[in-house]
Amino acid sequence: MSAHDDEILGKAYDSRLMRRLMGYLRPYKVRAAFALVAIVAGVAFSLAQPVLVKRAIDQYIASGDLAGVGTVALLYLGTLVGAFVAEFVQTTTLQMLGQRIMYDMRRQVFDHLQRLDLAYYDRNPVGRLMTRVTSDVDAINDLFTSGVVSVFGDVLSLLGIIVVLVSLDWRLALLTFCVLPLILMVTQWFRRNVRESYREVRTWVARLNAFLQENLTGMSTVQLFRREERAFADFDHVNSEHRDANLRSIYYYAVFYPAIELIGALSTALIVWFGGGWVLTGTLTIGTLVAFIQYAQRFFRPISDMSEKFNLLQAAMASSERLFGLLDTPVIITDPSLALGAEPALGPGPSAFEKPRGADSTADGRRPMADNAKRSRGAGRLVVEDVSFAYTPGVEVLKHVSFTVEPGQRIGIVGATGSGKSTLINLLLRFYDVGSGRILLDGRDIRELPLAQLRSHFALVLQDVYLFSGTIAGNIRLGRPDIDDSRVHEAAEAVHAAAFIRDLPHGYDTPVAERGATLSVGQKQLLSFARALAFDPQILVLDEATSSVDTETEMLIRDALHVLMEGRTTIAIAHRLSTIQDMDQILVLHRGELREAGTHQELLALRGIYHRLYQLQYQSHAPAATLQHSHGDA
Numbered sequence: 198m199s200a201h202d203d204e205i206l207g208k209a210y211d212s213r214l215m216r217r218l219m220g221y222l223r224p225y226k227v228r229a230a231f232a233l234v235a236i237v238a239g240v241a242f243s244l245a246q247p248v249l250v251k252r253a254i255d256q257y258i259a260s261g262d263l264a265g266v267g268t269v270a271l272l273y274l275g276t277l278v279g280a281f282v283a284e285f286v287q288t289t290t291l292q293m294l295g296q297r298i299m300y301d302m303r304r305q306v307f308d309h310l311q312r313l314d315l316a317y318y319d320r321n322p323v324g325r326l327m328t329r330v331t332s333d334v335d336a337i338n339d340l341f342t343s344g345v346v347s348v349f350g351d352v353l354s355l356l357g358i359i360v361v362l363v364s365l366d367w368r369l370a371l372l373t374f375c376v377l378p379l380i381l382m383v384t385q386w387f388r389r390n391v392r393e394s395y396r397e398v399r400t401w402v403a404r405l406n407a408f409l410q411e412n413l414t415g416m417s418t419v420q421l422f423r424r425e426e427r428a429f430a431d432f433d434h435v436n437s438e439h440r441d442a443n444l445r446s447i448y449y450y451a452v453f454y455p456a457i458e459l460i461g462a463l464s465t466a467l468i469v470w471f472g473g474g475w476v477l478t479g480t481l482t483i484g485t486l487v488a489f490i491q492y493a494q495r496f497f498r499p500i501s502d503m504s505e506k507f508n509l510l511q512a513a514m515a516s517s518e519r520l521f522g523l524l525d526t527p528v529i530i531t532d533p534s535l536a537l538g539a540e541p542a543l544g545p546g547p548s549a550f551e552k553p554r555g556a557d558s559t560a561d562g563r564r565p566m567a568d569n570a571k572r573s574r575g576a577g578r579l580v581v582e583d584v585s586f587a588y589t590p591g592v593e594v595l596k597h598v599s600f601t602v603e604p605g606q607r608i609g610i611v612g613a614t615g616s617g618k619s620t621l622i623n624l625l626l627r628f629y630d631v632g633s634g635r636i637l638l639d640g641r642d643i644r645e646l647p648l649a650q651l652r653s654h655f656a657l658v659l660q661d662v663y664l665f666s667g668t669i670a671g672n673i674r675l676g677r678p679d680i681d682d683s684r685v686h687e688a689a690e691a692v693h694a695a696a697f698i699r700d701l702p703h704g705y706d707t708p709v710a711e712r713g714a715t716l717s718v719g720q721k722q723l724l725s726f727a728r729a730l731a732f733d734p735q736i737l738v739l740d741e742a743t744s745s746v747d748t749e750t751e752m753l754i755r756d757a758l759h760v761l762m763e764g765r766t767t768i769a770i771a772h773r774l775s776t777i778q779d780m781d782q783i784l785v786l787h788r789g790e791l792r793e794a795g796t797h798q799e800l801l802a803l804r805g806i807y808h809r810l811y812q813l814q815y816q817s818h819a820p821a822a823t824l825q826h827s828h829g830d831a
């Protein structure tokens with residue numbers, strides 16, 4: 198198949214992509230070879246059939262040799278069975294191959310996706326990435342199961358028929374081939390139009406998906422703002438464009454197949470007309486004529502098949518281009534090239550790096566929380582040194598920020614919306630890497646620490662608690678085998694989550710509905726505290742919830758927070774100044790700069806930004822009475 202440029206779908210055949218795709222066949226070489234043998238055998242069996250018919254007619258029927266006819270009939274039956282077996286082997290082998298390759302590819306893509314940094318996810322919407330793992334891999338599967346290999350079968354069939362036709366009778370062969378220019382014209386027309394309509398269909402499918410994803414996720418907003426009619430009209434537009442694009446492509450198919458049939462019939466008519474004449478003049482046998490008619494019919498099938506496969510090939514090429522694009526996206530946030538085992542212990546105290554968590558459990562497998570707290574003390578000194586950062590080059594969101602968090606210290610970060618608080622946390626956990634400056638954990642640049650080790654020091658409790666499908670206990674444990682049931686219960690108990698969990702229909706085994714939709718905001722917060730406590734981190738990072746919870750829940754949450762912070766280095770983003778007044782140090786960020794630092798009293802005395810924020814929040818309230826009800830943003 199010739200290379201064919203297309204602005205959007207790209208080439209139908211790209212040898213570089215194809216070579217790389219074929220690499221996926223390597224582990225299954227034997228199976229692939231088996232499938233090829235089956236294809237060759239299948240083609241051979243089907244090519245033999247008209248020759249057998251010719252022999253039966255010319256040799257045995259003409260001479261009245263019934264036994265000979267019987268033998269040929271048996272042979273014909275043999276080729277039918279052979280073709281059946283070959284096709285069976287070919288189909289099953291190819292399908293198995295396709296499934297295995299899809300499995301391998303999806304593993305590879307998901308593994309890579311898990312290692313890509315958050316900046317990549319900022320640039321690529323989730324829907325698009327899901328398409329990579331689902332439809333794009335499917336398109337490549339089609340290539341392996343029905344694309345390349347059967348095109349090979351088609352080409353083989355065509356070549357075989359041409360050779361047989363020319364060797365049987367060159368005059369009739371030329372007659373058969375004289376309709377080829379017509380075939381080429383029709384095929385060309387079909388390919389050009391179908392490619393365009395196929396591209397349209399794909400575009401509208403993508404828009405349909407994007408529309409649905411957005412509107413289903415935001416259904417509450419749609420309903421709240423009574424956008425149903427508008428959303429329906431928009432959906433209707435996309436849906437009808439999708440239908441029309443499909444209808445257009447159906448039209449091309451509806452013309453193409455009958456046209457090929459017609460040309461095939463024309464060729465048969467020519468063969469009968471001229472061949473019949475030659476039979477009458479004795480220059481052609483009836484058997485050859487019959488064989489020719491049969492071959493001519495088989496001749497056009499691979500041509501129309503290949504035209505159809507052209508689409509498939511093109512789709513697979515486009516999909517593999519995108520898939521390889523994803524796989525080739527470099528992993529920017531990487532582990533240092535340090536051997537994991539050669540890791541020196543961090544800091545003065547016992548390090549979480551030294552042994553797997555849970556290794557110091559008591560004899561009954563339980564680890565008292567108080568012990569954990571003591572154990573964490575002494576390590577977890579964080580130094581942020583002249584750190585600047587920009588998500589978009591040139592737009593700095595953090596500028597020369599420096600501060601130190603001593604082990605066990607509690608730090609509050611305040612600042613207006615967009616001042617860079619969350620960004621600072623993103624850098625601490627290496628979701629992004631600093632632009633300049635450095636961050637040290639117990640004296641080591643965090644970029645020198647293996648990522649898993651760095652992150653095992655932290656527990657992050659965000660405003661938006663992310664729950665996975667599974668059970669309540671599963672969401673506290675998050676797949677860590679060393680967190681046993683008793684530790685889950687202990688953690689839940691300590692942060693006051695146990696009471697509401699016990700009230701659930703199946704307690705800790707209650708399934709969590711879609712992202713915890715059936716739990717209240719406060720309950721989800723408590724659950725995330727239990728998760729953090731069970732993980733027993735050295736450093737706790739909190740992004741304080743801004744959503745309102747009732748006073749009782751707020752009290753529970755505060756108390757739970759105290760349990761959680763006990764003996765740990767804590768960094769808390771605070772939206773309500775009330776929650777951080779007793780922190781050891783408060784950092785005030787303003788437009789990405791660290792403008793003030795000190796205790797609550799020190800900062801108030803400064804009469805600067807913090808003082809102003811404080812005044813804003815408590816202006817019209819008597820502080821003592823309203824602390825728990827104030828939800829204003831810092």
Ligand SMILES: Nc1ncnc2c1ncn2[C@@H]1O[C@H](COP(=O)(O)OP(=O)(O)OP(=O)(O)O)[C@@H](O)[C@H]1O
Binds near residue numbers: 619
């Ligand atoms: N992924 C991102 N890509 C580009 N810009 C971003 C991204 N995340 C945040 N920003 C920008 O960086 C700046 C700081 O954002 P950041 O989320 O750190 O603020 P914040 O202080 O945590 O705000 P809030 O109190 O509202 O949570 C903002 O101007 C924001 O628009």
